Amino acid sequence: MRKLRLGVMISGSGTNLQALIDACASEHYPATIEVVISNRPEAKGLDRAREAGIKAVCIDHKSYEDRPTFEDAIHECLSDHKVQLVCLAGFMRLLGADFVGRWKDRMINIHPSLLPSYKGLHTHARALEDGVKFAGCTVHYVRPEMDNGPIIMQAAIPIAPDETEESLIMKTLKYEHRMYPAAVKLIAEGKVRVSGNKVAVKEDVELPEVGLISPVP
Numbered sequence: 749m750r751k752l753r754l755g756v757m758i759s760g761s762g763t764n765l766q767a768l769i770d771a772c773a774s775e776h777y778p779a780t781i782e783v784v785i786s787n788r789p790e791a792k793g794l795d796r797a798r799e800a801g802i803k804a805v806c807i808d809h810k811s812y813e814d815r816p817t818f819e820d821a822i823h824e825c826l827s828d829h830k831v832q833l834v835c836l837a838g839f840m841r842l843l844g845a846d847f848v849g850r851w852k853d854r855m856i857n858i859h860p861s862l863l864p865s866y867k868g869l870h871t872h873a874r875a876l877e878d879g880v881k882f883a884g885c886t887v888h889y890v891r892p893e894m895d896n897g898p899i900i901m902q903a904a905i906p907i908a909p910d911e912t913e914e915s916l917i918m919k920t921l922k923y924e925h926r927m928y929p930a931a932v933k934l935i936a937e938g939k940v941r942v943s944g945n946k947v948a949v950k951e952d953v954e955l956p957e958v959g960l961i962s963p964v965p
């Protein structure tokens with residue numbers, strides 16, 4: 749099987765990276781992680797990658813004089829590894845329009861909210877503060893505006909009456925860990941098409957059982 753070559757970009761713990769590593773460990777999974785890039789040297793995800801025998805590179809934004817040179821270094825690393833799809837997995841630095849343009853429709857992100865609600869940081873706390881009844885998570889193609897772009901997959905997560913920020917973070921991550929590998933699989937199988945600001949998914953798609961998850965075939 750010809751596998752889609754992934755580059756995963758992280759800044760921290762890397763539990764979503766771990767979910768992708770675990771998925772890619774199956775010989776039937778249609779993607780493979782070629783390189784993991786962190787902008788933070790202390791990111792635990794770098795160890796996760798190395799433990800799995802995956803090339804792990806730190807490209808520390810603090811070592812570059814400006815954003816374009818930092819992003820050029822990332823671009824070169826991804827290109828050197830012949831990456832076909834970039835997966836942002838808790839990569840917490842804004843990317844410039846030039847970089848995003850170079851990877852247009854070849855770069856996806858996972859975000860812990862039902863976009864377009866709650867872009868940015870502290871999504872869970874803000875949702876609880878607003879008293880919404882459903883939280884969620886979203887996988888989307890990346891566009892220059894933060895946490896914006898054609899939505900590939902979403903899960904809606906009921907908020908319990910006694911929910912805390914910590915419990916909601918943990919609950920959401922469980923959904924994320926199932927959804928991100930599922931979304932990457934759909935793309936690798938050629939079942940995802942971007943049209944304008946929308947994504948169409950082929951109709952014969954089998955979705956993972958994660959509850960209220962969309963797209964619904």
Ligand code: GAR
Nearest residue numbers: 760761762763764837838858859860
């Ligand atoms: C995840 O919840 C991810 O959705 C979020 O950061 C966390 C990273 O956790 N990403 C964003 O907020 C992007 N705007 P992880 O390092 O354990 O995968």
